[in-house]
Each structure stands twice: as structure tokens, then as C-alpha cells.
Amino acid sequence: MAAERLSMRTIKEVLRLKWEKKFSNKQIEQSCKIARSTIREYLVRAERAGLNWPEVSDLDDGRLEALLFSPSVHAECSEKRNLPDMEYLRKELTRKGVTLRLLWLEYRQVNPDGYQYSQFCYHYHQWCNKLDVCLRQTHRAGEKLFLDYAGQTIPVTDPLTGKTIDAYLFIATLGASNYTFAWASFSQDLPSWIDANVRALNFFGGVPEILVPDNLKTGVTKACYYEPDINPTYYKMACHYNTVIIPARIVKPKDKAKVESAVLIAERWILAALRNHAFFSISELNNAIAEKLEDLNNRTFQKMNGTRRSLYETLDRPALKPLPASPYVYAECKKVRVNIDYHVTIDGHYYSVPYQLVKEQVEAWLTATTVEILFKNRRVASHARSTEKYQHTTLTEHMPKAHQKYLEWTPSRIMDWAGKNGPNTRQIVTCIMERHRHPQQGFRSCLGIMRLAKRYSSERLEAACGRALLLKAYSYKSIESILKTNLDAQELPESSPEKKITHYNIRGQEYYRQEESAHA
Structure with missing residues (x-):
């Protein structure tokens, strides 16, 4: 492989010292710290290009490179060697079992005078490096909050049974300051995800403009490159905090490079630091995480002045939107269909809705204390949640007029x-x-x-x-x-007086009076 080419600035300096200062090649070697053979090569190239010093001083680097290193010879050589189709190589490498060496062998069968294997790989990798150009993102203060779970888990031991349960570490970091929040939970389900998001916003003391989660199933119902479907509960939480959700693209970790970096740092400075600790409850674990998190946010940056906390106080904190008056209360969404008796069944209890919605599909939002029913994103009923199974909670205004009159x-x-x-x-x-x-x-x-x-x-x-x-x-x-x-x-018949009936079998009341007096 050819030696690495010197920078245009160094080549210009060689030409200046030779033509303007009249230095010898040995003096130029001592000044520029380059070999005399290299100096001679560049002087020959300049003479062939017909250059002189005043002209060279006015040329930019691109024009000078074009004159000194004419592509004609390289193009002729490349054309002669027949450079392979790089796009074809990339597609073939996606197929199972295909390697660059196999493709090179096929290439040499068609082009016996073509590139050797090392040059073949070199040109392919150079082409690939130009495909995935990395955009350096500039994050505005208070704009984005990146959210994800760490891949590494933390064991928590049950003190009664001695069994260990893995806890998952939730990470949230602000784009401008890298200020980081961490929280552990036993699950990555929807309630745990919502709870972690609410805790993160309370920790930061404000609301960013955009939440950038990974395509976690609990946050994104259906992952899509262009239009991902956000979980209804997660969407309602975002509406409560007056923010928006823009998930990272599928298999695009660079979209959330901030939190990927924060996860890596958290694994090193929090999880690794706690590796020799035994935890017997999730609260004990989160207390230890909070202590390590405090140290992490207060640690001085290696390549810049300040800390995550100092940048947060000066950049992100003033730009964040205020938190709402009350925190979001977790509400689970269930799609249910209205029965013919204008009630919906939720956890075995029956709740009424307006009778006009019979056989319609509605959304039931469930909290610990309430049941809110929406139809086409409009609330149509609200009830106190009941735990009594097979009982009815019915509002009179939901009933048809005939049913209302009957109940009256x-x-x-x-x-x-x-x-x-x-x-x-x-x-x-x-x-x-x-x-x-x-x-x-x-x-x-x-x-x-x-x-x-x-x-x-x-x-x-x-x-x-x-x-x-x-x-x-x-x-x-x-x-x-x-x-x-x-x-x-007609007049009512008057009640006639009772007739006294006399008969020898009837003793009468006088007989019983005599009996009572005799016994007395």
C-alpha cells in the first residue's frame, strides 16, 4: 500500500522553502521533518505541473492537490483493473454465508488482472465509510429527554425465601446538559414505564419539549420507521405534561446516542460500583442508586469544564416547562363493547353508558379509584371504581326515558x-x-x-x-x-247490628262468667 500522503499545507511549505527561500533539500528536511526522497518527489510533481511559487501561494488546497496528483493515471489504472460494483458487494454480503473473500474470488475469475485481496477489501471499506455519515447533533436546552432501559440487570434477594429477582435500571438524560436520572423496578411493563417517566420528570423539576424513548413495546404499541403507534396510556401521560413523544427510529441507536452513552456510563459508575453489594428490597436498591447518581451528576467532565449538574442548572433547568399542578395518575386503557343493556363489563363489574351507544366500541380508562369511558375521544361516562363482581353501577341519565319513568x-x-x-x-x-x-x-x-x-x-x-x-x-x-x-x-249499604243467636248448644257468655267466679 502506498505511503500516506502529506498534507497540502506541508507540501506548500516545501515549495515555499525551495523556490522562495532557496533552501537546499537537506535544510528543508531539517525544517519540515520529512525525508529528502519525499521532497524530491513533490518537487518533480510541481515541475511537471508547471507550477511556480507566486502561483502556488494563491492556490487553495483542493486546486493544488488536483494539479499535483492528477487522477488521470489512477483512473487509467482503475479502469484497467475494473473496480468491482460496490453496491453489488454490499447486497451480496447481506446474504447468509457470503464473505468478502468469496466475492473477491468470484471477482478474480472474471478479472484475472484485477485487485489483490487486500486492495479489494480496502476499496470496499473506503466506500462503506462514506455511506454512514454521522450527523453531530446539537441539542437545544430543554428540548429533548432521552429514555431507555439498561441491558444489565441488578439482582435483589428476597429475605424470606432467599430467591433473587432481577431489577431493571431505567435511565433518562437531558440532551443539552447530560443530566441523568436512574431508577430501578422489577418489571418493564406499562405501569413501571409510566411510573419511571413520572419520577424522571419530577426529578428534573420540569418538562422538556420532546420525549425520545426507544421502541419499547410498553411505550410504542407498533414500531414503524415513519409513523410509530404510541401506547394510548403513554400518549395520555404526555398530554397531561404538555409534551410530545418522538420515538427513536428502528435499529437506529444514533437517534438516542445521548441515552446510549448515559446507559454505558450508568453501568460503569452505578452498576459496576454496586456489584459487590447485596440488596434485599427494591427501595434499598434505589437508595443506593440515588447516592451513586448524585456522585455521577456532580463529577467533573474529562474534556470540558463543569459538571452535569452545573450545566443542568445553567442550560436545561431554565428552559424546561413547569410541571402540572398534580402528577399524572396512571390510567390503563381497555377497549370494550357496550352490551345491549347499555353497560360495559370491567373486571366483572357493570358500568352504565348512554343507551345510544349500545353495541359501540368504547375506551375505558381505569385508575385505582375511577372508571372513565370515552367514545371517539370524548368522555361519555365517569364512575367510581367498584370491586364488587356481577353488580351494577347505573346512572339514571344513561337510561332510556321509559326506563327512567319506571324507576321513578x-x-x-x-x-x-x-x-x-x-x-x-x-x-x-x-x-x-x-x-x-x-x-x-x-x-x-x-x-x-x-x-x-x-x-x-x-x-x-x-x-x-x-x-x-x-x-x-x-x-x-x-x-x-x-x-x-x-x-x-248507589248508596253504600249500612252495616246492620249483629243478631244474637240463641240455641241450646250455645252456652253464651253468662255461662263462662259463672265458671270463672266458681273457680275464683
């Missing part, structure tokens, strides 16, 4: 309504409901009797009820028959 009728209300018509009407209604095992079974008869007042009159209904009481005819049909036959207009 109670025994006391029907009796009061009948009492407004008269005492006989009230008494007959009371007798009807008392004759049934359940008062509701007599509602229909009572309502029918009350409606007779519209067909006849209140006075006639009161008189008919009086006759029905005398006859002990406690039914709607009896009273209707009395009204139809105008029996209510």
Missing part, C-alpha cells in the same frame, strides 16, 4: 299520588301492594286504577274505591266494573 315509581310515591285523589283510593292502592310478595308486582294494577280517574272522574273513582273496600274487592277489574255499572252512584 316507588310504593310510597304511588300511595302519596293515590292519596291526592282521596283516602279510599290511597287505602285500596295500599291493600293491593300489601297483597303481593313484592310491592312492584302491584304497580301495574295501581297505575291502572289511577288512570280510571281520567276516563271517569276523581270523585267517581273515590266512591268506587270506597265500595271496593266494603266488598274487599282489591283489584283493577273490580273497580273498573263498579264504574262501568255505575254502582259507585
Whole structure:
């Protein structure tokens, strides 16, 4: 392989010393610290290009390089050797079992005078290096918060059973200051993810403009390069804090290089530092993490002045948006369908929704104390959460009008309504409901009797009820028959005095009085 080419600045200095200062090659060698053979080569190249000193001083590096190192010879050589198709090589290498050496052997079969294996690999790697150009990102203060879990876990021992449970380390870091937060939990499920995010925002004391998580299943329901689907609960949390979520692209760790670096640092300065410690509870572990985290954020940078905390106080902290008045309360989202009785079933309990939504699919947001039901992102019902299985929580306004009117009728209300018509009407209604095992079974008869007042009159209904009481005819049909036959207009029969019955088998009350006195 050819020797590494000197910089254009050094070559210019060689030409200046030779042509302007009239130095010998030995003096130039001592001044520039380069071999005389190299000096001679560049002087020959300059003479072939027809250059002189005043002209060289006005040329930029690119123009000088083009004149000194003409690509004509290299191009002719490359054309003669037939440089391989680099894009073809890259695609072939993605196939299982294909190696660069295999591709080189195939290349040499077609091009016997082509490149040797080392040059073949060199040109391919040079081409690859130009593909993945890294963009150095400049993070604005308070703009992005990067979130991820560390790959390494921490064992926590159960003091009762002696079994160890792995805890996962959540990492969050701000883009501008690298100020870092860490928290351990036993799971990476949705409640743990939301709890860690809320704790991170409280730790930073403000809200960034953008949250940049990895494509973790709990945060991103469906990973997509262009339009990832955010978990509804995570999205609602972001709305509560007035921020947005922009996940990192799939298999693009450079999108979240900040948190990848923070994870690496946390594994070195937190997890590695705690490797010889035994933890018997998650709270004990998080207390130890908090101490190490304090040291990490207060440690001076190696290549710049200040610490993560000092940069946070001067850059990120003033730029963060304020936290809301109350922290986000975890709410789980469930999609449920409204049953024909206008109720939805959640954990075995039935909650009502407006009857117009029968057979529609709705979203139920569940907290520890409430059940909130949304239809097309609009709240349609809210209930206190109940743990009683197979019971109903029903609001009257969710019921159809007919159902509402039915529920309005109670025994006391029907009796009061009948009492407004008269005492006989009230008494007959009371007798009807008392004759049934359940008062509701007599509602229909009572309502029918009350409606007779519209067909006849209140006075006639009161008189008919009086006759029905005398006859002990406690039914709607009896009273209707009395009204139809105008029996209510007739005078009620007076109750006749009791006739004393005399018979030789009847001793009478005088006999028992004598018996009582004799025994006395």
C-alpha cells in the first residue's frame, strides 16, 4: 500500500522553502521533518505541473492537490483493473454465508488482472465509510429527554425465601446538559414505564419539549420507521405534561446516542460500583442508586469544564416547562363493547353508558379509584371504581326515558299520588301492594286504577274505591266494573247490628262468667 500522503499545507511549505527561500533539500528536511526522497518527489510533481511559487501561494488546497496528483493515471489504472460494483458487494454480503473473500474470488475469475485481496477489501471499506455519515447533533436546552432501559440487570434477594429477582435500571438524560436520572423496578411493563417517566420528570423539576424513548413495546404499541403507534396510556401521560413523544427510529441507536452513552456510563459508575453489594428490597436498591447518581451528576467532565449538574442548572433547568399542578395518575386503557343493556363489563363489574351507544366500541380508562369511558375521544361516562363482581353501577341519565319513568315509581310515591285523589283510593292502592310478595308486582294494577280517574272522574273513582273496600274487592277489574255499572252512584249499604243467636248448644257468655267466679 502506498505511503500516506502529506498534507497540502506541508507540501506548500516545501515549495515555499525551495523556490522562495532557496533552501537546499537537506535544510528543508531539517525544517519540515520529512525525508529528502519525499521532497524530491513533490518537487518533480510541481515541475511537471508547471507550477511556480507566486502561483502556488494563491492556490487553495483542493486546486493544488488536483494539479499535483492528477487522477488521470489512477483512473487509467482503475479502469484497467475494473473496480468491482460496490453496491453489488454490499447486497451480496447481506446474504447468509457470503464473505468478502468469496466475492473477491468470484471477482478474480472474471478479472484475472484485477485487485489483490487486500486492495479489494480496502476499496470496499473506503466506500462503506462514506455511506454512514454521522450527523453531530446539537441539542437545544430543554428540548429533548432521552429514555431507555439498561441491558444489565441488578439482582435483589428476597429475605424470606432467599430467591433473587432481577431489577431493571431505567435511565433518562437531558440532551443539552447530560443530566441523568436512574431508577430501578422489577418489571418493564406499562405501569413501571409510566411510573419511571413520572419520577424522571419530577426529578428534573420540569418538562422538556420532546420525549425520545426507544421502541419499547410498553411505550410504542407498533414500531414503524415513519409513523410509530404510541401506547394510548403513554400518549395520555404526555398530554397531561404538555409534551410530545418522538420515538427513536428502528435499529437506529444514533437517534438516542445521548441515552446510549448515559446507559454505558450508568453501568460503569452505578452498576459496576454496586456489584459487590447485596440488596434485599427494591427501595434499598434505589437508595443506593440515588447516592451513586448524585456522585455521577456532580463529577467533573474529562474534556470540558463543569459538571452535569452545573450545566443542568445553567442550560436545561431554565428552559424546561413547569410541571402540572398534580402528577399524572396512571390510567390503563381497555377497549370494550357496550352490551345491549347499555353497560360495559370491567373486571366483572357493570358500568352504565348512554343507551345510544349500545353495541359501540368504547375506551375505558381505569385508575385505582375511577372508571372513565370515552367514545371517539370524548368522555361519555365517569364512575367510581367498584370491586364488587356481577353488580351494577347505573346512572339514571344513561337510561332510556321509559326506563327512567319506571324507576321513578316507588310504593310510597304511588300511595302519596293515590292519596291526592282521596283516602279510599290511597287505602285500596295500599291493600293491593300489601297483597303481593313484592310491592312492584302491584304497580301495574295501581297505575291502572289511577288512570280510571281520567276516563271517569276523581270523585267517581273515590266512591268506587270506597265500595271496593266494603266488598274487599282489591283489584283493577273490580273497580273498573263498579264504574262501568255505575254502582259507585248507589248508596253504600249500612252495616246492620249483629243478631244474637240463641240455641241450646250455645252456652253464651253468662255461662263462662259463672265458671270463672266458681273457680275464683
